[in-house]
Amino acid sequence: MASSCFMLSLVAVVMLLHGGHGFMPLFSLNGNSSRTHRDITREAVLRKTAEVCKSIATSEGRPFSLTIDNSLTVEKVQEACSGNSTAVLSTVMYHTSIATMYFSNALVDLVYALSEEHHFDDETFKGGRDVLTSDIFAVKASVKQENFIAGRVALGRACHTLQDFYSHSNWVELGKTSPYSALITPDQTLENLAGPNVATCRNCTNGDCTNNILPDLLQQGLLTSGYFNIFSSEKPAGKCSHGGSFDKTSKRDPTGGISKDTVSSSHGSLHPQAADLAVNATIELLEDIRLAVGDKDFLRLMGLSQSTVLCFVIDTTGSMADDIAEAKRVSFEIIDSKRGTQQEPSAYILVPFNDPAFGPLVMTTDADKFKAEINKLSASGGGDIPEMCLSGLQLAMTAAPPSSEIFVFTDAPAKDADLKSTINALIESTKSVVTFMLTDVLASRRRRSAQGAANRAMSQADAQLYRDLAKASGGQAIEVTKSDLSAATTVIEDSSASAVPQSDGNILVTFNNVPAGEFVLRIKGEDSTTSRAATTSFQRQASTQIKSSSISVTAQVNNTSIEPGASLSIPFTVASMSNGAVNQNASGAFTVKAQNDRSYTSSSPSSVTMSEGKANGTVTITVPSSASSGTDVTLTITAQDASASDINFTVMRFSVVAAVTDVTRPVCEVVSTTGDCSSSVCSSAQWGITANISDGVNGTGIDSVTVNQGSGTLNTSSSTSGGINITVATYSASCCAQSVELRILDKVGNVRLCTGQAKAVTVTAAPLTNTTTNSTAIGLHSVSVRHSLWVSLLLSVVWWY
Numbered sequence: 001m002a003s004s005c006f007m008l009s010l011v012a013v014v015m016l017l018h019g020g021h022g023f024m025p026l027f028s029l030n031g032n033s034s035r036t037h038r039d040i041t042r043e044a045v046l047r048k049t050a051e052v053c054k055s056i057a058t059s060e061g062r063p064f065s066l067t068i069d070n071s072l073t074v075e076k077v078q079e080a081c082s083g084n085s086t087a088v089l090s091t092v093m094y095h096t097s098i099a100t101m102y103f104s105n106a107l108v109d110l111v112y113a114l115s116e117e118h119h120f121d122d123e124t125f126k127g128g129r130d131v132l133t134s135d136i137f138a139v140k141a142s143v144k145q146e147n148f149i150a151g152r153v154a155l156g157r158a159c160h161t162l163q164d165f166y167s168h169s170n171w172v173e174l175g176k177t178s179p180y181s182a183l184i185t186p187d188q189t190l191e192n193l194a195g196p197n198v199a200t201c202r203n204c205t206n207g208d209c210t211n212n213i214l215p216d217l218l219q220q221g222l223l224t225s226g227y228f229n230i231f232s233s234e235k236p237a238g239k240c241s242h243g244g245s246f247d248k249t250s251k252r253d254p255t256g257g258i259s260k261d262t263v264s265s266s267h268g269s270l271h272p273q274a275a276d277l278a279v280n281a282t283i284e285l286l287e288d289i290r291l292a293v294g295d296k297d298f299l300r301l302m303g304l305s306q307s308t309v310l311c312f313v314i315d316t317t318g319s320m321a322d323d324i325a326e327a328k329r330v331s332f333e334i335i336d337s338k339r340g341t342q343q344e345p346s347a348y349i350l351v352p353f354n355d356p357a358f359g360p361l362v363m364t365t366d367a368d369k370f371k372a373e374i375n376k377l378s379a380s381g382g383g384d385i386p387e388m389c390l391s392g393l394q395l396a397m398t399a400a401p402p403s404s405e406i407f408v409f410t411d412a413p414a415k416d417a418d419l420k421s422t423i424n425a426l427i428e429s430t431k432s433v434v435t436f437m438l439t440d441v442l443a444s445r446r447r448r449s450a451q452g453a454a455n456r457a458m459s460q461a462d463a464q465l466y467r468d469l470a471k472a473s474g475g476q477a478i479e480v481t482k483s484d485l486s487a488a489t490t491v492i493e494d495s496s497a498s499a500v501p502q503s504d505g506n507i508l509v510t511f512n513n514v515p516a517g518e519f520v521l522r523i524k525g526e527d528s529t530t531s532r533a534a535t536t537s538f539q540r541q542a543s544t545q546i547k548s549s550s551i552s553v554t555a556q557v558n559n560t561s562i563e564p565g566a567s568l569s570i571p572f573t574v575a576s577m578s579n580g581a582v583n584q585n586a587s588g589a590f591t592v593k594a595q596n597d598r599s600y601t602s603s604s605p606s607s608v609t610m611s612e613g614k615a616n617g618t619v620t621i622t623v624p625s626s627a628s629s630g631t632d633v634t635l636t637i638t639a640q641d642a643s644a645s646d647i648n649f650t651v652m653r654f655s656v657v658a659a660v661t662d663v664t665r666p667v668c669e670v671v672s673t674t675g676d677c678s679s680s681v682c683s684s685a686q687w688g689i690t691a692n693i694s695d696g697v698n699g700t701g702i703d704s705v706t707v708n709q710g711s712g713t714l715n716t717s718s719s720t721s722g723g724i725n726i727t728v729a730t731y732s733a734s735c736c737a738q739s740v741e742l743r744i745l746d747k748v749g750n751v752r753l754c755t756g757q758a759k760a761v762t763v764t765a766a767p768l769t770n771t772t773t774n775s776t777a778i779g780l781h782s783v784s785v786r787h788s789l790w791v792s793l794l795l796s797v798v799w800w801y
């Protein structure tokens with residue numbers, strides 16, 4: 001979520017550490033001849049998304065003309081994926097999503113610089129696969145909860161570890177030309193690993209490492225990886241090193257290394273092969289995720305489908321009784337006005353709030369379901385005190401992707417006004433636009449007292465809070481009496497229409513200095529690119545208010561995921577800055593606030609005192625054990641100076657990820673095959689299979705069984721056998737399509753593909769069969785004889801996957 005500032009600061013840090021290890025994170029030092037993690041991730045994402053769009057187009061009978069090769073660009077893929085839609089959407093979201101993945105990928109070199117498992121160093125194949133497994137499950141769990149940003153972050157990390165395998169191990173030297181699938185299939189055993197006492201390398205000769213891997217090792221096909229340490233030269237006897245100037249182990253016998261990080265690494269000549277394999281392995285990982293989450297959510301994860309979200313935060317206290325019908329009507333109008341247009345949101349979020357409660361958050365992609373949810377709202381409770389408006393808004397802002405549109409309906413002042421700085425921080429980092437519909441700012445006093453209700457009218461000062469927040473986000477605070485509310489609808493619709501980003505042509509402007517305090521950015525210019533002789537002048541204004549601050553807040557985040565029931569401590573530092581450096585002379589205290597959007601318990605100091613311009617503190621957040629895996633939580637730490645004139649913040653996002661206990665794929669056994677496809681007219685015949693599917697005694701259970709390839713019909717039923725739940729899948733289809741691939745998913749996203757084929761095809765294709773031209777005889781007589789052979793052939797196919 002804090003993507004923009006996150007990226008800028010990261011670029012700087014990563015550039016400093018570019019000499020780490022692994023493929024270069026973002027930028028190549030050898031011109032463009034060495035490929036970076038960024039190049040590899042980008043290429044894999046572009047290819048895989050294009051393939052998915054192609055398969056969707058094919059299944060819908062649409063043409064797909066894009067050639068899938070290594071010249072794909074974000075723009076080409078997005079255009080091809082938008083299919084017959086004439087409105088080509090902005091590519092900003094797709095660009096941003098890919099960037100989130102590769103920045104998270106690059107971050108692994110900083111956060112886990114010394115963790116051998118994260119890089120498959122030191123022969124940690126088992127540990128490396130465990131790291132990968134836990135990241136891959138985190139991706140799947142996040143997507144299931146529609147937390148796409150958290151999903152991209154976990155995916156970026158997984159890509160890093162996976163890609164490093166091809167640079168750091170001897171997989172390429174072993175002559176392999178396809179990815180090592182067992183790395184992303186945790187129920188497969190990792191075979192042929194060089195044991196701890198097996199020597200793997202010999203000295204490089206005069207700096208030439210071409211043949212430093214022992215020939216015996218390669219002959220036996222044993223897998224090894226280089227040792228790496230920046231502090232110590234210790235390594236087990238006879239083992240290969242990573243190599244390079246940072247790696248002390250490569251200075252000791254056997255000297256030199258085997259890494260293929262860049263063209264100038266020890267095994268640099270193999271860099272292109274390693275990078276190609278890393279691309280293919282990343283594509284294979286993306287396919288696994290696609291199978292687990294489905295095409296639609298896969299494209300959303302990649303950032304390809306329109307993903308702004310429309311949010312409504314609605315006050316449901318008793319006093320809203322008069323206004324709630326109107327709030328419903330207005331929100332329905334907003335929803336309907338966007339349907340079928342380019343501004344149609346990809347999802348809708350509803351957060352009701354009350355006193356003292358707020359939420360639960362409802363998120364759906366279906367506009368009608370969403371309207372039904374809004375319709376269920378009724379006003380009750382609350383009354384004499386202000387409501388939890390900003391808490392509800394905070395929940396909506398952290399659940400929605402950046403640049404979403406949020407409407408808040410309320411008639412009461414915020415009880416939780418202390419969240420103002422947190423909301424401001426979220427506005428700044430998400431660039432979401434918040435519009436407040438304030439009913440009865442003026443009239444409520446009269447109306448409430450006439451009704452005998454307690455006085456809960458909003459003063460102008462109360463309303464000012466909402467106005468400030470709206471203004472900071474580029475939205476509006478619309479103050480209306482009940483009678484005006486319908487007129488206000490028009491204003492909202494206008495404002496929401498104009499909130500569409502300006503979609504083509506990014507302009508990069510650099511400033512030498514920025515004014516102190518709050519400001520907005522407006523750019524005026526002349527467009528000379530138009531073909532007309534006359535230039536066109538234009539003006540752009542950023543919708544979000546910008547603020548400069550001399551406070552810096554940085555958190556030392558070690559861990560991006562938390563298990564349900566666990567606590568995480570996050571040390572942070574607040575500093576007073578002056579001209580880009582810590583102002584050593586500054587003293588005094590900062591007021592500190594730590595807030596999270598899930599109302600999880602957290603503790604933090606209420607203030608920290610500076611020494612030499614800096615102050616430290618620790619925030620601890622505790623996730624309840626009831627939290628479900630894939631939930632994400634956003635923690636905001638704000639620091640304000642003593643005079644309350646300057647404020648800054650840091651926003652962190654964590655995923656709640658339960659420990660993975662089920663890494664075993666479901667099993668599928670085809671128990672019978674029916675029908676006969678030997679007839680010459682395929683459409684007149686039917687065939688089918690029955691398969692028993694289970695997730696085993698220790699599995700999490702079957703989540704779904706769907707047809708991945710095939711055009712027949714699938715029915716499933718449940719039964720049990722020996723305490724194990726069995727899903728019985730029955731597939732039947734016309735003989736015109738004689739094969740099927742079932743996609744079987746368990747509750748945590750382990751995928752099994754199960755294939756079946758009609759009989760006649762097997763009979764003609766099987767090499768053992770003595771084919772005769774008398775097809776009738778095969779159909780009626782021979783098949784029953786060969787049935788068991790055929791079933792065992794099929795089973796071996798099934799088990800092989």
Ligand SMILES: *[C@@H]1O[C@H](CO)[C@@H](O)[C@H](O)[C@H]1NC(C)=O
Nearest residue numbers: 029030031032033034035263
């Ligand atoms: C860098 O990329 C450009 C364009 O893709 C290409 O023409 C050039 O040869 C590349 N340079 C190297 C060193 O690979």
Ligand SMILES: *[C@@H]1O[C@H](CO)[C@@H](O)[C@H](O)[C@H]1NC(C)=O
Nearest residue numbers: 060061062082083084085086
């Ligand atoms: C695209 O084409 C398909 C099939 O021709 C049609 O069902 C679908 O509605 C079209 N989509 C758009 C956005 O026009």
Ligand SMILES: *[C@@H]1O[C@H](CO)[C@@H](O)[C@H](O)[C@H]1NC(C)=O
Nearest residue numbers: 177178179273276277279280
């Ligand atoms: C990667 O996959 C593509 C397409 O399947 C294939 O053509 C290419 O040879 C593979 N590259 C390597 C290095 O295996």
Ligand SMILES: *[C@@H]1O[C@H](CO)[C@@H](O)[C@H](O)[C@H]1NC(C)=O
Nearest residue numbers: 202203204251252253254255
């Ligand atoms: C390998 O190189 C190291 C350092 O140059 C040297 O001390 C050692 O004797 C060499 N080992 C062999 C077997 O040549």
Ligand SMILES: *[C@@H]1O[C@H](CO)[C@@H](O)[C@H](O)[C@H]1NC(C)=O
Nearest residue numbers: 547548549551552553648649
């Ligand atoms: C807030 O702090 C961060 C981290 O120190 C810094 O990069 C950022 O520029 C600060 N924000 C403002 C508005 O100055």
Ligand SMILES: *[C@@H]1O[C@H](CO)[C@@H](O)[C@H](O)[C@H]1NC(C)=O
Nearest residue numbers: 115556557558559569570571
């Ligand atoms: C981060 O993790 C390392 C070990 O993995 C630990 O030594 C260090 O204290 C941790 N830092 C924080 C801030 O938790």
Ligand SMILES: *[C@@H]1O[C@H](CO)[C@@H](O)[C@H](O)[C@H]1NC(C)=O
Nearest residue numbers: 558559560561562563566567
């Ligand atoms: C992250 O947290 C988990 C527990 O939630 C812990 O097992 C793991 O060691 C932590 N990792 C680091 C690097 O601190």
Ligand SMILES: *[C@@H]1O[C@H](CO)[C@@H](O)[C@H](O)[C@H]1NC(C)=O
Nearest residue numbers: 571573610611612614615616
């Ligand atoms: C803050 O923590 C860092 C290390 O975490 C330490 O070096 C520094 O001295 C601490 N500063 C203060 C003011 O406590």
Ligand SMILES: *[C@@H]1O[C@H](CO)[C@@H](O)[C@H](O)[C@H]1NC(C)=O
Nearest residue numbers: 661663664695696697698699
């Ligand atoms: C199921 O789990 C139990 C306890 O962890 C273990 O002893 C058993 O071998 C497992 N069964 C299978 C089939 O994996």
Ligand SMILES: *[C@@H]1O[C@H](CO)[C@@H](O)[C@H](O)[C@H]1NC(C)=O
Nearest residue numbers: 696697699700701723724725
């Ligand atoms: C079998 O399914 C039932 C109902 O779906 C479930 O409650 C039970 O835990 C499952 N048993 C096993 C062993 O998975």
Ligand SMILES: *[C@@H]1O[C@H](CO)[C@@H](O)[C@H](O)[C@H]1NC(C)=O
Nearest residue numbers: 766767768769770771772773
């Ligand atoms: C196939 O059938 C022919 C004639 O019936 C027979 O001569 C031949 O040996 C058979 N081949 C096999 C591989 O069974």
Ligand SMILES: *[C@@H]1O[C@H](CO)[C@@H](O)[C@H](O)[C@H]1NC(C)=O
Nearest residue numbers: 772773774775776777778781
């Ligand atoms: C097929 O086999 C049956 C029985 O063996 C025989 O009666 C029939 O003539 C054969 N048909 C052809 C076309 O060879």
